[in-house]
Every structure is written in C-alpha cells, then in structure tokens.
Amino acid sequence: MNDYVKVDVNKYVRKGLENGSLIPFKAEKFARIIAEQGIVGEEVISWSTDKDGKPIKEKVDSIKIDEKTNNPGWIATKANEQGDPIIDGNGKLNQWIIQDSIFKAKYEPDSENHGLYKPAGGTQIFVRIPDNIILNQWGQEMKIAEGGYINITNVDDMYGISKRDFEDTYRPINTEEKRFKI
Helix, strand or coil: CCCCEECCHHHHHHHHHHHCCCCCEEEEECCCEEEEECCCCCEEEEEEECCCCCEEEEEEEECCECCCCCCECEEEEEECCCCCECECCCCCECEEEECHHHHHHHEEECCCCCCEEEECCCCEEEEECCCCEEEEECCEEEEECCCCEEECCCCCCCEEECHHHHHHHEEECCCCCCCCCC
C-alpha cells in the first residue's frame, strides 16, 4: 500500500477528474521564500515527508540555464514568518530549484525584506491525490505521498506538491471547481 506508482500526470489527472476521485479547488499562495540565483551545475536535494511524517527524497536536481531567458535557475528555500529558513522535523532544509523564467513569473522581491520574495499572480487550481505517486516533473522524477496535491492550473505544466508544502504555502479559497476539464 505504501508503494509509489509512476504515473503520466496528464492521464492520471484526466482519469481522476472523469471518475470523481480528483476534485479541483482553488487556492492562493501566501508564503514568502528566500531565493538566490544558482550556479550552473549546483545540486539541490528536495526533501519531503510521507503520510507518516518520515523523510522522503522527492528529487535531486541541478541548476541549469533556462532556455527562455539564458539565465541560471534559482534556489528557493521555504521561509518562516520572520524570513528565516525552515528546517523540518527531520532536520532537512526545504529547498528546490526553479527555472529563471518560472521564478520571474511566480515571485517578486519583498520590498520590506531584502532577500525574500513574495508570490505574484492569482489563484491556482489543485487536486488532492489519494495515492503515492511518482511524476516526471520538469525532466526529474518526483515522489508525492498520498494526501499531496497536483497544481492543474496550466494543463501544459501540471506539477506536484507535498501535503506539507501545500499547507505551508497555499490557502484554499473554495472547496470545489467542478467545471474544470482537461
């Protein structure tokens, strides 16, 4: 039951929407992050937890040049309300890599706090997943434990997020968006 199953995100979401196992809802991002542009080749391990709170290695990634901007990607670190890096209960720093073009579309500098970035943009649409899955996300495999989420706002760029990271980052603003189709 705790096995992770590799899925094609488009097929998984389409099937779940059709059979009712995945129910779309809207959420808004509220969390700020610490971010700095990385050095090409620099490696980052993204950690999360399974449904029992045990650490799982979500993915290993390295900084690459973004083909859209010709700039290196960014290393993002989850920050608390004071702007300090968050270390989870398993002693892991919560970091991930964001391509330069995606970073610039999703974040803007927090003018009141140097080195912090706040979310830009509007609401997003998610589904909560009932399975342990492995997604191919931006060319990397990512494990997402049961109870995690898939952002389905852009059907050409759907991505997963762990339950813990979702709850630390997003605020649901309604319960369902039933008209959403892929």
